[in-house]
Amino acid sequence: xxxxxxxLITEKIDTMSAGExxxxxxxxxxxxxxxxxxxxxxxxxxxxxxPTILRxxxxxxxxxxxxxxxxxxxxxxxxxxxxxxxxxxARSPLPASTAPILEAVLENIRETFRHISDKQLAxxxxxxxxxxxxxxxxGGRFTDPLARYMAAHLNLIRPNVTHLVGQESLWRDRLxxxxxxxxxxxxxxxxxxxSLVHFAEKAHNRGAxxxxxxxxxxxxxxxxxxxxxxxxxxxxxxxxxxxxxxxAAETLIGALTRKLETDGAKRIREIEDLR
Amino acid sequence: xxxxxxxLITEKIDTMSAGExxxxxxxxxxxxxxxxxxxxxxxxxxxxxxPTILRxxxxxxxxxxxxxxxxxxxxxxxxxxxxxxxxxxARSPLPASTAPILEAVLENIRETFRHISDKQLAxxxxxxxxxxxxxxxxGGRFTDPLARYMAAHLNLIRPNVTHLVGQESLWRDRLxxxxxxxxxxxxxxxxxxxSLVHFAEKAHNRGAxxxxxxxxxxxxxxxxxxxxxxxxxxxxxxxxxxxxxxxAAETLIGALTRKLETDGAKRIREIEDLR
DNA sequence: CAGGGGCCGTATCGTATGTTACGTATTTTT
DNA sequence: AAAAATACGTAACATACGATACGGCCCCTG
Numbered sequence: 001x002x003x004x005x006x007x008l009i010t011e012k013i014d015t016m017s018a019g020e021x022x023x024x025x026x027x028x029x030x031x032x033x034x035x036x037x038x039x040x041x042x043x044x045x046x047x048x049x050x051p052t053i054l055r056x057x058x059x060x061x062x063x064x065x066x067x068x069x070x071x072x073x074x075x076x077x078x079x080x081x082x083x084x085x086x087x088x089x090a091r092s093p094l095p096a097s098t099a100p101i102l103e104a105v106l107e108n109i110r111e112t113f114r115h116i117s118d119k120q121l122a123x124x125x126x127x128x129x130x131x132x133x134x135x136x137x138x139g140g141r142f143t144d145p146l147a148r149y150m151a152a153h154l155n156l157i158r159p160n161v162t163h164l165v166g167q168e169s170l171w172r173d174r175l176x177x178x179x180x181x182x183x184x185x186x187x188x189x190x191x192x193x194x195s196l197v198h199f200a201e202k203a204h205n206r207g208a209x210x211x212x213x214x215x216x217x218x219x220x221x222x223x224x225x226x227x228x229x230x231x232x233x234x235x236x237x238x239x240x241x242x243x244x245x246x247x248a249a250e251t252l253i254g255a256l257t258r259k260l261e262t263d264g265a266k267r268i269r270e271i272e273d274l275r
Numbered sequence: 276x277x278x279x280x281x282x283l284i285t286e287k288i289d290t291m292s293a294g295e296x297x298x299x300x301x302x303x304x305x306x307x308x309x310x311x312x313x314x315x316x317x318x319x320x321x322x323x324x325x326p327t328i329l330r331x332x333x334x335x336x337x338x339x340x341x342x343x344x345x346x347x348x349x350x351x352x353x354x355x356x357x358x359x360x361x362x363x364x365a366r367s368p369l370p371a372s373t374a375p376i377l378e379a380v381l382e383n384i385r386e387t388f389r390h391i392s393d394k395q396l397a398x399x400x401x402x403x404x405x406x407x408x409x410x411x412x413x414g415g416r417f418t419d420p421l422a423r424y425m426a427a428h429l430n431l432i433r434p435n436v437t438h439l440v441g442q443e444s445l446w447r448d449r450l451x452x453x454x455x456x457x458x459x460x461x462x463x464x465x466x467x468x469x470s471l472v473h474f475a476e477k478a479h480n481r482g483a484x485x486x487x488x489x490x491x492x493x494x495x496x497x498x499x500x501x502x503x504x505x506x507x508x509x510x511x512x513x514x515x516x517x518x519x520x521x522x523a524a525e526t527l528i529g530a531l532t533r534k535l536e537t538d539g540a541k542r543i544r545e546i547e548d549l550r
Numbered sequence: 551c552a553g554g555g556g557c558c559g560t561a562t563c564g565t566a567t568g569t570t571a572c573g574t575a576t577t578t579t580t
Numbered sequence: 581a582a583a584a585a586t587a588c589g590t591a592a593c594a595t596a597c598g599a600t601a602c603g604g605c606c607c608c609t610g
Contacts, residue, residue: 251376
């Protein structure tokens with residue numbers, strides 16, 4: 001099995017003619033970006049004609065140019081997805097140690113936050129800072145604990161926080177209480193649960209603002225969400241990792257606490273007194 | 276001067292309509308590859324129509340779609356040029372406000388695993404691998420979600436897993452079922468809860484093996500525990516961070532899955548069939 | 551030196567892609 | 581509550597792109 005186009009080239013370059021070799025070398029010299037541009041640009045860059053490029057692509061075994069481009073894009077996707085994966089696969093196929101998973105998790109967290117801007121965070125925080133509006137939290141099979149964790153903290157720093165538990169039919173009863181200014185915070189990663197999607201849609205129809213924590217492939221709920229936090233979940237393991245979402249949730253809690261600290265400090269003191 | 280398309284998006288996202296935001300979120304979630312594909316594919320992926328994609332591109336300030344694609348390709352070229360530049364760009368876009376907390380969390384995770392040996396992990400895993408023995412999980416105020424998360428996974432890969440919920444009096448009733456070979460997995464961080472300590476002591480007296488997830492100052496339960504995972508929790512925030520413990524829990528799940536994969540794979544398949 | 555085969559570019563064709571106009575639904579405003 | 585404005589999708593359009601047929605050139609061979 002040959003995985004990368006680059007390997008394919010080195011494999012077949014002996015069977016190529018002069019013009020095709022020029023195409024190959026041009027592609028390798030700025031791999032793989034030239035290949036993503038049009039045939040015309042590629043040919044001009046290589047100093048050959050368009051048909052030569054197409055013959056070059058055909059010799060690599062691709063049926064047509066778009067198929068060749070798709071292969072390059074898939075490679076690129078694999079590279080960009082987890083930069084750590086290169087070093088991982090470079091070492092050993094099945095390491096007994098936990099280091100690879102750990103590195104992947106750390107990289108996931110970093111990558112996740114690279115796509116979260118200050119402004120987005122600030123918007124979400126101010127949405128959650130409206131203490132008169134209700135905040136509802138709900139999660140899926142594996143993410144419900146995240147919702148629970150966040151609800152436990154939110155309950156401390158502001159009123160009107162509800163974690164929706166148990167059966168879906170129980171959630172539905174709370175829909176009636178949701179109004180335009182309320183917020184629904186949903187956690188949903190693969191495999192996305194129909195029940196969550198339906199619930200999100202209904203809440204959306206009632207005008208609630210939806211904040212979605214999901215994975216990088218985006219739950220269908222993204223369609224209804226005002227804000228989307230897309231966390232990286234891929235790790236070299238049988239399971240996905242929710243660590244990045246967990247850290248994102250913690251960060252949100254921290255930011256909200258800072259924003260509400262004047263009110264919040266008083267509230268927390270009162271709660272402590274009650275214990 | 277605005278360099279990256281990603282920055283452009285965060286800058287203009289609140290001037291966008293719902294459909295355009297979907298496009299933006301989709302692009303960011305798998306940045307930037309979807310933007311290199313055709314308008315049709317992009318629109319389908321985002322769940323909107325082609326014109327919406329084009330309106331989205333236009334709002335970002337591009338004259339037409341190819342110009343937008345060129346911008347993405349130029350970015351990609353700059354990134355791919357030097358592998359070192361990736362780590363550079365990896366730092367700068369991190370949101371300023373969350374950066375300190377984020378760095379602290381990452382360092383906490385790394386530091387936590389520095390104190391966990393492969394042998395310790397292996398010992399815990401083989402303790403949990405005994406499928407005939409029961410595994411009980413319980414957590415404190417903020418750590419109960421961690422216990423719940425772990426229980427959700429453990430339940431999939433082995434039988435006889437019980438997450439103890441609700442009032443302490445309910446836990447006590449399970450003590451009678453605990454025997455010498457059973458395992459109690461406890462999460463407890465500051466402030467350590469008396470109820471958990473008492474429960475751990477009683478379980479210990481009945482001969483159960485206790486695995487403790489705690490913070491670096493060690494819960495008093497450590498006295499009774501056979502294994503202790505001490506996670507770093509300190510972050511520059513009002514709250515402690517349980518992220519390191521969360522990752523440790525995920526790692527344990529992963530390691531156990533690998534150990535039980537022959538049995539586990541069959542079990543998971545059966546569970547899938549039942550859904 | 552004549553003949554043949556392979557290589558490459560020019561020019562043309564069909565099609566997939568980006569673009570735009572228009573109508574409908576939804577939301578917002580008065 | 582009505583009307584205006586905005587947002588979104590359907591469908592028709594034009595362009596630009598990839599594909600292909602064809603002809604000339606070079607090199608190798610007899």
